[in-house]
Amino acid sequence: MTEKMNDRQGYIGTYEAVCLTSIMMVTKIFYTSIAVIVKIEGTSGWYGTLISCLTSLVMFSFIFLLLKRFPHMDITKIFEAVIGRFAGKILTLLFSAYMIFYAASSIREFIEMIKAYNLPYTPPSILIFGFIAVCAIVAYHGLEGIARVSAIFFVPVIIGVVLILILASPNYDFDYIKPYFGYGLKKTIVTGVLRSSAYDEVVILAFIINSVHGLKICKRAGYSSILISGLTFSTNILCNILAFQYTAGSENLSSLFELSRAIYFNRFVQRLESIFLFAWVVASLVTVSIAFYLAIDIYTKAFRIPGHRPLIFPFSFILFMVALIPENMPEVVQVNIQFIRQYSGFFIYLAPIAILLLAVLFRKRGELHNGKKS
Amino acid sequence: MAKKVSLLLVFCLGLLINLTGCYDAAEVDDEVYALVLGIDKGINNKVRVTIQYPTYKSSGGGGGESKSGGRMEAKNETQGSIIDTIEAPSILEALDMYGMSTSRRVSLMHMKNIIISEELAKEGVQAYVSPLARYREARGVVNISVARGTAQKFIQENKSNIGESLAKDLELMTVQSDNTSFFPRVTFYDFYNSLLSTYEQGYTAYAGLNELGNLPEDKYAGKAPLMVDNAFKPGEIPRSGVAKREYAGTAVFRDGKMVGSLNSEETRYFMMIVGKFTKGIIDMEDRESPGKVISLNFRPSRKPVVRAYFKKGRPIISIKLEMEADIGAVQSRVNYEDKDQVKKLSTRAEDYLERRAVQVIGKVQQQYNSDIFGFGQKLAGYFPTIQEWEKYDWLSHFKEAGINVKVNVSIRRTGLMLKSARITGYEK
Numbered sequence: 163m164t165e166k167m168n169d170r171q172g173y174i175g176t177y178e179a180v181c182l183t184s185i186m187m188v189t190k191i192f193y194t195s196i197a198v199i200v201k202i203e204g205t206s207g208w209y210g211t212l213i214s215c216l217t218s219l220v221m222f223s224f225i226f227l228l229l230k231r232f233p234h235m236d237i238t239k240i241f242e243a244v245i246g247r248f249a250g251k252i253l254t255l256l257f258s259a260y261m262i263f264y265a266a267s268s269i270r271e272f273i274e275m276i277k278a279y280n281l282p283y284t285p286p287s288i289l290i291f292g293f294i295a296v297c298a299i300v301a302y303h304g305l306e307g308i309a310r311v312s313a314i315f316f317v318p319v320i321i322g323v324v325l326i327l328i329l330a331s332p333n334y335d336f337d338y339i340k341p342y343f344g345y346g347l348k349k350t351i352v353t354g355v356l357r358s359s360a361y362d363e364v365v366i367l368a369f370i371i372n373s374v375h376g377l378k379i380c381k382r383a384g385y386s387s388i389l390i391s392g393l394t395f396s397t398n399i400l401c402n403i404l405a406f407q408y409t410a411g412s413e414n415l416s417s418l419f420e421l422s423r424a425i426y427f428n429r430f431v432q433r434l435e436s437i438f439l440f441a442w443v444v445a446s447l448v449t450v451s452i453a454f455y456l457a458i459d460i461y462t463k464a465f466r467i468p469g470h471r472p473l474i475f476p477f478s479f480i481l482f483m484v485a486l487i488p489e490n491m492p493e494v495v496q497v498n499i500q501f502i503r504q505y506s507g508f509f510i511y512l513a514p515i516a517i518l519l520l521a522v523l524f525r526k527r528g529e530l531h532n533g534k535k536s
Numbered sequence: 537m538a539k540k541v542s543l544l545l546v547f548c549l550g551l552l553i554n555l556t557g558c559y560d561a562a563e564v565d566d567e568v569y570a571l572v573l574g575i576d577k578g579i580n581n582k583v584r585v586t587i588q589y590p591t592y593k594s595s596g597g598g599g600g601e602s603k604s605g606g607r608m609e610a611k612n613e614t615q616g617s618i619i620d621t622i623e624a625p626s627i628l629e630a631l632d633m634y635g636m637s638t639s640r641r642v643s644l645m646h647m648k649n650i651i652i653s654e655e656l657a658k659e660g661v662q663a664y665v666s667p668l669a670r671y672r673e674a675r676g677v678v679n680i681s682v683a684r685g686t687a688q689k690f691i692q693e694n695k696s697n698i699g700e701s702l703a704k705d706l707e708l709m710t711v712q713s714d715n716t717s718f719f720p721r722v723t724f725y726d727f728y729n730s731l732l733s734t735y736e737q738g739y740t741a742y743a744g745l746n747e748l749g750n751l752p753e754d755k756y757a758g759k760a761p762l763m764v765d766n767a768f769k770p771g772e773i774p775r776s777g778v779a780k781r782e783y784a785g786t787a788v789f790r791d792g793k794m795v796g797s798l799n800s801e802e803t804r805y806f807m808m809i810v811g812k813f814t815k816g817i818i819d820m821e822d823r824e825s826p827g828k829v830i831s832l833n834f835r836p837s838r839k840p841v842v843r844a845y846f847k848k849g850r851p852i853i854s855i856k857l858e859m860e861a862d863i864g865a866v867q868s869r870v871n872y873e874d875k876d877q878v879k880k881l882s883t884r885a886e887d888y889l890e891r892r893a894v895q896v897i898g899k900v901q902q903q904y905n906s907d908i909f910g911f912g913q914k915l916a917g918y919f920p921t922i923q924e925w926e927k928y929d930w931l932s933h934f935k936e937a938g939i940n941v942k943v944n945v946s947i948r949r950t951g952l953m954l955k956s957a958r959i960t961g962y963e964k
Contacts (some may be wrong), residue, residue, distance in 0.1 A: 278672060283559050288559070295547075335913065337913030338735070340916035340925075341916050341917065341919045341921050341924065342917065343920045344921065345923065406729060407735065408922065409732035409734065410729045410732050410733075413669075420676065424676050424725050425677075426677040428711075429704070429708075432677060433675075
């Protein structure tokens, strides 16, 4: 039993925890996020996302306070401890459902993009099947395996992105960030706060807290990954505005892909989007694997099921079905992705914060190291 | 154990089928790769689309063989490539319609050039350019030009006259822009961005066919006057040769429509102002020996500094060009290598470039009212928000702008000579 439990959770270090959460957040730059931000905020998008980053730091601080109040407990147990077993279970299952929705929407966004750019005639179901099969194999190896994969691929992914941004630099014109306040400071701040949802993947640390060697590492990993992601988002949005202006910059399906296609030095140094493809596919696979694994893991925690492996197949099936729900690309972008990146924070951040408030209100606390209740 | 291994193998084999991308697989030989896409106004339908693609024959395309080599060339076959034209409601459908006569699917994945006819460009290009921006096979780094006359005729004369590879020839032709600056290298990506831009207007290279009749060879004209101005439009360059197609000058756009052009000489000063001039030899008349030429090889020593501000509500643009030059030739053999003479020559070069740059800006501002220089980028900073900037509508205010140009020229080197010695008896 213990072996099985270890098998599914395992332990991960600070670096792996940072990579795990960062890669999940950073993957958005490969998709429609950049164009959507430029469309809403215009030329101020590059610092608008820093407002999202700051908001996320504040939100994560609240989540951290909750975790600190209940040491040695992951957030699913905290829910049950504060609002009771039934309501806690419901809330936990909502998170599991959200993770499935997140994974399915991410797969679908990936599939729609790969169909638009690379494989236009391949049926989406074939692509989704292949994608989920890989995620299922990764999830089979549990959190430790996923964390190792994230740690291995995070640096190459970031190097790939940086390489694209540097190689595309001849296309940049710094005057394109004018007017400096974009579509207005108010709009930038409001959107910035709302788009903090784009960083809410940091909440996964609250579910795997028992695997990250305690609160200190959780705190360090949370803050670091938010800052790394904020810097990555900001740089990418800035580079895209500098290259495409705020007008064409809001049109691109994948701004980063377009940037990689714009690289041209001479007859021999061009067509470098393969760098993008590598980074894009790896980052997407890891992201969906994490979300998929967490969906199963949260579910098993809700029902106290030992081991996650028997659930991989049924959850793969559910994932496949949910990924096929959106009828078309606009639906994926305007419904699923917009919810995840703009409004999911209301649930992901506010649910734990509400639990924290309730815990404070009803003076509920977890056990201390010596086993005494405070 | 054996069962597990077998299951894993079956699973992996299943994945092999799914993950090889076989649905979208295409053999290289299954497609024809259009290298040039020409767009003309249609007669029976909206648009006339011309493509030029390699023939896949021996010797890098087969067309490398001359007619005298005994092989017949079809009417629409030019060296190493075939040219097909079709009329269709849209460019993308035209590509499909080629499938009714061409045995392979037409792909734009390796397209190098887009040629738009002048007539179409003057009517507006948005309807034809936008679909290409959406189409995955059309790459943003493709070069775009406007052709005098029809794109179809231009492409029919688009021959690789050096080497066998048309693709290489097309790419190197546009690189000539960096060597001479007589025409700009504009990518589809640049042009499309400028169509949507609120900071600037678009421009493309200007191309055309030269019937090779501008070079009088049958009579001796006596002492020819000195004309240092290489102000040519495509089709007008006095030359003979093999290739009829030529690039000379810039097609100027306003609101997506071509409104005029700059000739090859004006294009050089335009390129200096926008910071795209890389190098070029410019001849000036020698004041100390009228009728003779001093050739200076110019290059920018730093990027142009453009400052913009409002003075009593009027936009003022101030441009500073920093250029370096080497003396390429002194016909008069006046000792311009002397440091005082170098200084004088620098001052004259500054005046010359300044005057020309002002003329070009004046022409674009007054005749075309199109900010192809991108001065708007500098003024946008005076507006806090995009709404205010768009409300101001810089592109409609461009004409009112006061523009000052200052040029600094530093002559650095004098070629391989330290001093021009007098040639004995030359003055006689």
